[in-house]
Amino acid sequence: MQLDDLYRQVIMDHYQHPRNQGVLAVDALQVDLRNPSCGDEITLQLLVEDGIVKDVRFRGAGCSISMASASMMTEAVKGKSVAAAMQIAGEFHAMLRGESTEDEENDLGDLESLHGVSKFPARIKCAALAWDALEKAVRPRSADSPN
Amino acid sequence: MNVETLRKDFPILQQTINGHPLVYLDSAATSQKPIQVLEVLERYYREDNANVHRGVHTLGSRATEAYELAREKVARFIHAPSPEQVIFTRGTTESLNMIAYGYARPRFKPGDEIVLTPSEHHSNLIPWQQVAKVTGATLKYIPLQPDGSIRLEDAEQLITSATKLVAVAQVSNVMATIHPIKELARLAHRVGAVLVVDGAQSVPHMPTDVQDLDCDFLAFSGHKMCGPTGIGVLYGKASLLAAMEPVYFGGEMIEVVELYDATWKESPWKFEGGTPIIAGAIGLGAAVDYLESIGLEEIRKHDEQLAQYTVSRLLEVEELTVYGPGLGVERGGLVTFNLGDIHPHDVSTVLDAEGVAIRAGHHCAQPLMKWLGVGSTARASFYLYNTEADVDVLIHALQSAKEFFQHAIR
Numbered sequence: 210m211q212l213d214d215l216y217r218q219v220i221m222d223h224y225q226h227p228r229n230q231g232v233l234a235v236d237a238l239q240v241d242l243r244n245p246s247c248g249d250e251i252t253l254q255l256l257v258e259d260g261i262v263k264d265v266r267f268r269g270a271g272c273s274i275s276m277a278s279a280s281m282m283t284e285a286v287k288g289k290s291v292a293a294a295m296q297i298a299g300e301f302h303a304m305l306r307g308e309s310t311e312d313e314e315n316d317l318g319d320l321e322s323l324h325g326v327s328k329f330p331a332r333i334k335c336a337a338l339a340w341d342a343l344e345k346a347v348r349p350r351s352a353d354s355p356n
Numbered sequence: 357m358n359v360e361t362l363r364k365d366f367p368i369l370q371q372t373i374n375g376h377p378l379v380y381l382d383s384a385a386t387s388q389k390p391i392q393v394l395e396v397l398e399r400y401y402r403e404d405n406a407n408v409h410r411g412v413h414t415l416g417s418r419a420t421e422a423y424e425l426a427r428e429k430v431a432r433f434i435h436a437p438s439p440e441q442v443i444f445t446r447g448t449t450e451s452l453n454m455i456a457y458g459y460a461r462p463r464f465k466p467g468d469e470i471v472l473t474p475s476e477h478h479s480n481l482i483p484w485q486q487v488a489k490v491t492g493a494t495l496k497y498i499p500l501q502p503d504g505s506i507r508l509e510d511a512e513q514l515i516t517s518a519t520k521l522v523a524v525a526q527v528s529n530v531m532a533t534i535h536p537i538k539e540l541a542r543l544a545h546r547v548g549a550v551l552v553v554d555g556a557q558s559v560p561h562m563p564t565d566v567q568d569l570d571c572d573f574l575a576f577s578g579h580k581m582c583g584p585t586g587i588g589v590l591y592g593k594a595s596l597l598a599a600m601e602p603v604y605f606g607g608e609m610i611e612v613v614e615l616y617d618a619t620w621k622e623s624p625w626k627f628e629g630g631t632p633i634i635a636g637a638i639g640l641g642a643a644v645d646y647l648e649s650i651g652l653e654e655i656r657k658h659d660e661q662l663a664q665y666t667v668s669r670l671l672e673v674e675e676l677t678v679y680g681p682g683l684g685v686e687r688g689g690l691v692t693f694n695l696g697d698i699h700p701h702d703v704s705t706v707l708d709a710e711g712v713a714i715r716a717g718h719h720c721a722q723p724l725m726k727w728l729g730v731g732s733t734a735r736a737s738f739y740l741y742n743t744e745a746d747v748d749v750l751i752h753a754l755q756s757a758k759e760f761f762q763h764a765i766r
Binding site (some may be wrong): 211214215219246247248249250270271272273274277329331332335 | 465635699700701702705706709717718723725731732
């Protein structure tokens with residue numbers, strides 16, 4: 210087990226300098242989600258217009274992995290269609306489950322730095338928190354959405 | 357007490373984690389199990405396994421005898437007046453819920469008050485919240501001092517003629533504060549209230565005398581005291597248990613069953629509906645034997661010394677915050693801390709890479725985290741098999757964590 214596999218430079222950069230952190234001034238979809246096992250929390254706001262994620266903000270408190278993952282998620286989905294955002298979420302979850310490799314054709318950008326999390330089972334929930342919030346935000350009435 | 361010799365009783369400790377010898381500092385979550393307990397469990401399943409309190413065959417008698425002998429051992433261990441006051445449960449949580457369902461819910465009404473502290477584990481908090489919601493009773497909290505202790509004058513003011521129940525952990529699982537149970541019992545009894553003690557973090561680590569404490573109920577878990585998981589204890593005063601309703605109905609707990617009604621056995625059997633946790637209880641009996649062979653006074657002294665040593669070493673680490681009683685002030689065998697603004701999860705992952713197991717999170721005490729003004733904390737906790745060398749490894753690993761994150765961030 211190599212710590213550097215987990216704590217990549219780019220992760221620490223997002224942790225230290227989170228992108229899209231804050232509150233949207235306009236009415237937006239909002240989801241508050243906690244990781245009940247550790248107390249990490251996130252508030253995610255999405256401004257969706259015509260099926261496009263026009264803007265996104267998050268606030269939260271948590272470990273480097275959960276906050277960096279949230280920061281990267283906002284960058285990854287901003288400007289994308291909801292469908293495209295969901296596809297990225299699916300690919301990201303697959304990466305966390307260790308079902309894909311960095312060499313695969315789909316380019317997840319900075320998100321690939323979180324590939325190492327799959328080797329740290331106790332930390333997968335940390336990385337997934339923001340994505341669970343994203344899915345909950347765009348599928349608010351889905352009974353099987355993670356909570 | 358020779359810790360090096362004792363450690364040989366715990367095979368699990370003799371392994372490496374991520375290339376380093378395991379340093380297990382999470383006994384407040386669950387303790388490790390000595391071979392003496394593992395062997396008793398295996399022997400029970402290999403040689404004596406049968407259902408208890410029914411059937412007249414030899415194995416059934418042996419299993420029943422072993423199960424009831426475990427009850428006698430536990431009763432002696434906590435100085436209960438009789439074994440009938442020891443109910444086997446799944447653990448502290450179930451024990452506390454049994455009091456909430458069987459004692460509190462049928463009795464409490466609007467205007468009644470339940471007195472707690474804000475540092476209670478969720479298992480000694482939510483059952484009372486639910487009692488309050490269902491019965492209309494009100495929850496009151498004895499305020500915490502900065503080190504997690506309570507002042508008896510505050511308790512005295514809050515425990516009034518409206519108080520029906522006071523529930524407090526003897527040792528806080530986060531702050532490590534040791535609360536004055538005898539004095540709280542006196543304050544509760546003065547107004548006719550009952551005192552419920554959450555002994556999850558105290559019974560494994562110090563001599564327990566329920567008659568001396570004069571508590572009305574005591575709940576604790578076997579797995580935190582070298583026993584198996586899935587077994588715990590509810591102790592109660594005889595008159596209270598006699599008046600208390602069963603929570604689980606079914607086989608084993610009945611006396612006479614007719615089509616439209618039934619009657620129960622006496623305590624403790626009326627509380628043990630269904631096939632009880634036979635192997636678990638027998639394993640807990642073996643754990644009690646093991647702890648008594650070392651001596652609870654000795655274990656208490658050892659844990660306290662290690663905790664004090666840990667506090668003194670942690671204070672050497674820059675930017676590290678230690679919660680709970682200050683250096684030299686009596687505390688339970690655990691130390692909760694935060695390393696600067698490095699999240700406890702991140703600390704724990706780096707420690708794990710060095711073979712050190714600690715707990716990181718809210719420790720099932722979210723209101724307390726809020727009170728501390730943090731989302732989560734790290735906690736190192738000790739038991740009879742830990743050494744100062746373990747603490748030294750912890751300190752070294754914390755220094756590595758600090759360097760790692762300073763390096764990773766800059």
